[in-house]
Amino acid sequence: MTSTLARPASDAPAQTPGRSPRRIGFGHRLSRWDLKLSPYLYISPFFLLFFVVGLFPIAYTAVISFMDWDLVRNSGEFIGFEQYTWVLSNPKFWIALRNTFSIFLLSSVPQLIIAIFIAAMLDQNIRAKTFWRMGVLVPYVMAPVAVALIFSNMFADQYGLVNNFLASIGIPAVPWHSDAFASHIAIATMVNFRWTGYNTLILLAAMQAIPRDYYEAATVDGAGRIRQFFSITVPSLRPTLIFVIITSTIGGLQIFDEPRMYDQYGTGGPNSQWLTITLWLYNIGWGEWNFGRAAALAWILFLIILVIGVINLVVTQGVVRTEGSRGQLTRRQRREQSRAARERLAADSVAASTPKEDVR
Amino acid sequence: MSSRAFRRSAIVAAAFGASALVLAGCSGDGGGSETVNPDEPITLTVSTFNDFGYTDALLQEYMDENPNVTIVHNIAATSNDARANYFQKLGNTGLADIEAIEVDWLPEVMEYSDLLAPVPADLTSRWLDWKVEMATDPDGNLIGYGTDIGPEAVCYRTDLLEAAGMPTDPDAVAELLTGDWDTYFSVGQQYVDSTGKAWFDSAGATYQGMINQVEAAYEDPATGEIIATTNPEVEDIYNAVLDASATQSAHLQQWGDDWFAGLANGDYATMLCPGWMLGVISGNAPDVTTWNVANVFPGGGGNWGGSYLTVPANGANVAAAQQLADWLTAPDQQIQAFESAGTFPSQVEALADPVLLDSTNEYFNNAPVGAIFTDRANAVDVVPFKGQYYFQINDAMQQALTRVEDGTQNPQQSWDQWVSEVDLIG
Numbered sequence: 162m163t164s165t166l167a168r169p170a171s172d173a174p175a176q177t178p179g180r181s182p183r184r185i186g187f188g189h190r191l192s193r194w195d196l197k198l199s200p201y202l203y204i205s206p207f208f209l210l211f212f213v214v215g216l217f218p219i220a221y222t223a224v225i226s227f228m229d230w231d232l233v234r235n236s237g238e239f240i241g242f243e244q245y246t247w248v249l250s251n252p253k254f255w256i257a258l259r260n261t262f263s264i265f266l267l268s269s270v271p272q273l274i275i276a277i278f279i280a281a282m283l284d285q286n287i288r289a290k291t292f293w294r295m296g297v298l299v300p301y302v303m304a305p306v307a308v309a310l311i312f313s314n315m316f317a318d319q320y321g322l323v324n325n326f327l328a329s330i331g332i333p334a335v336p337w338h339s340d341a342f343a344s345h346i347a348i349a350t351m352v353n354f355r356w357t358g359y360n361t362l363i364l365l366a367a368m369q370a371i372p373r374d375y376y377e378a379a380t381v382d383g384a385g386r387i388r389q390f391f392s393i394t395v396p397s398l399r400p401t402l403i404f405v406i407i408t409s410t411i412g413g414l415q416i417f418d419e420p421r422m423y424d425q426y427g428t429g430g431p432n433s434q435w436l437t438i439t440l441w442l443y444n445i446g447w448g449e450w451n452f453g454r455a456a457a458l459a460w461i462l463f464l465i466i467l468v469i470g471v472i473n474l475v476v477t478q479g480v481v482r483t484e485g486s487r488g489q490l491t492r493r494q495r496r497e498q499s500r501a502a503r504e505r506l507a508a509d510s511v512a513a514s515t516p517k518e519d520v521r
Numbered sequence: 522m523s524s525r526a527f528r529r530s531a532i533v534a535a536a537f538g539a540s541a542l543v544l545a546g547c548s549g550d551g552g553g554s555e556t557v558n559p560d561e562p563i564t565l566t567v568s569t570f571n572d573f574g575y576t577d578a579l580l581q582e583y584m585d586e587n588p589n590v591t592i593v594h595n596i597a598a599t600s601n602d603a604r605a606n607y608f609q610k611l612g613n614t615g616l617a618d619i620e621a622i623e624v625d626w627l628p629e630v631m632e633y634s635d636l637l638a639p640v641p642a643d644l645t646s647r648w649l650d651w652k653v654e655m656a657t658d659p660d661g662n663l664i665g666y667g668t669d670i671g672p673e674a675v676c677y678r679t680d681l682l683e684a685a686g687m688p689t690d691p692d693a694v695a696e697l698l699t700g701d702w703d704t705y706f707s708v709g710q711q712y713v714d715s716t717g718k719a720w721f722d723s724a725g726a727t728y729q730g731m732i733n734q735v736e737a738a739y740e741d742p743a744t745g746e747i748i749a750t751t752n753p754e755v756e757d758i759y760n761a762v763l764d765a766s767a768t769q770s771a772h773l774q775q776w777g778d779d780w781f782a783g784l785a786n787g788d789y790a791t792m793l794c795p796g797w798m799l800g801v802i803s804g805n806a807p808d809v810t811t812w813n814v815a816n817v818f819p820g821g822g823g824n825w826g827g828s829y830l831t832v833p834a835n836g837a838n839v840a841a842a843q844q845l846a847d848w849l850t851a852p853d854q855q856i857q858a859f860e861s862a863g864t865f866p867s868q869v870e871a872l873a874d875p876v877l878l879d880s881t882n883e884y885f886n887n888a889p890v891g892a893i894f895t896d897r898a899n900a901v902d903v904v905p906f907k908g909q910y911y912f913q914i915n916d917a918m919q920q921a922l923t924r925v926e927d928g929t930q931n932p933q934q935s936w937d938q939w940v941s942e943v944d945l946i947g
Contacts, residue, residue, distance in 0.1 A: 317779050336927065431924045432920070
């Protein structure tokens, strides 16, 4: 800015008066800055906020994870990778990892399958559509803690509704709080209850974007409802399904409320039956006040989610490419094809310009 | 603007933002009590949780006596919320002038006792010895004004004991159970033999009553070293309670849904009950008329729970806050709190107050609860040492007991797992 103000003295004599000035006016300059700079300024509040409340804590967590940290006195002693080795060598970590993935699979897979079918039902021409559509979203509006309270009452070992019902039809009671798999099913049920409706609505929106002509054509061709569902609806849903899968993966790996509220102590069960990674992280940090270890665990969780994210990305790209491309060709094959076509065209035009050639 | 320049300026901006936050957090420090003008109008904040019995009328009484003082009373939703808030702000600022703490947090609070204003030495004789001893740091400073305590007795159901052909009168039950834990378990075995039903609620709750009578269960008071896994007393209690639990326990994990249901269903005949447990029982089994309480506790006395008021040393009005905390925990106010919320007083003088001694509980068949729990409070003679890792070790132990109770593991497997878990603590 200063250099442009100092220079005109030397530039001015070279200019002939009356001509379009070489020197750019300040207004012009300002409008050019406006064009270049303004977008960044407009989006900068988000990034500034992100740096302060997002990036800074992440970096700070990384620092603390190498320390024996005292929260109250805000001081710590650098101890290197000790916290990481403690976490990785603790059998609870591996149990928590197992539980997290188990609950994630038990909740996401049935949830998405049920959601697709409910969405398909809602996509039909039924009475009081809006009522039913809003209805599926009601569980999502409920606070997770309230859901967990109701369900943990249902899944109580001796006086729970579910076990009472099982007893009345002669099936032995399920040990919901001592068997790991049973507890995962109970927790997954809470998750499914809450999230199925949410996913249903997203899938329903995608279904309504499918052109009705497809179905009409299929009906004319004699395809039944089921055949139409599997051959038209499901393939058309692919990009939306990928989105839903990714969001439920992230949610699934961070599952916390439901296992925390599953029993009265919130520590993941006497034998860590339903201890998830985030639950353990919370208990180390806010239960034992050991923030060094909690920070190390947080970073390990971050890396796990990163790895899963990359896997998701690779899978997604694979699926989306086959979705968007013509045929089964890769990008390089397509480029080679088009180059070959251009060369053919060029060769043809060269041939056409030579006078000797006969007219075909 | 190049993207690098943009990035650099963004980082600078972020750094400014962050340091501004830090600076804001640091300001407002200091204060202290150098220039105390007794008539200067001040606001004192008191932060408690659950129900301490500090009614608006009680606080108004103090404000009437001290017209320059305005008291603002904040009540946290749960003691867990209060605990998280307490430790986040203790080394910093932002705590109330008077902060209530639960006896369970004491091991952690003790590590930061230098951040709290000690109770003036001439006041310490007002409380029960063990109440003072629990909150006294290694330098001999008492860091909290004792509020309530949780002396333990035995609650029982008269209808269930009657069905087993056992005495049902509180005095007779007290006589029957007088003795150590072996007596309690052998009477329990008689009960189980004649009725086939459970004698007590859970191994965990019973273990808690037993381990609270051990002076140094998990850590060496002198060195702070973890001795839990090699301490024969711990192993003996573990084995004793699990032997008994195999036949006598209802296997209901304390505070679980089944346990609350069990209070009303008559799943077990007796349970250990601190004074505050009476409210839990009557609240969860409102239709049961046969709960009663006996003036006895196996193996002597026991205390479970209780709270203190602390005064953070960096508050703005430390001297005035100390004065208020002193007043709130004085005998008269403790009795008023007892009347309004049932918090059992910890002051020696309050324990001799006729209002307390004559109080009865209608739900518990008009049992003279004031007199019973005063006796129980006076019977406490052991102050268990609770160091830095006490609660982690104890939680792991509770889970070990639950693993045996719910049939996941046998006692030996569960003990071995507990040992390996304790080895990872620290």
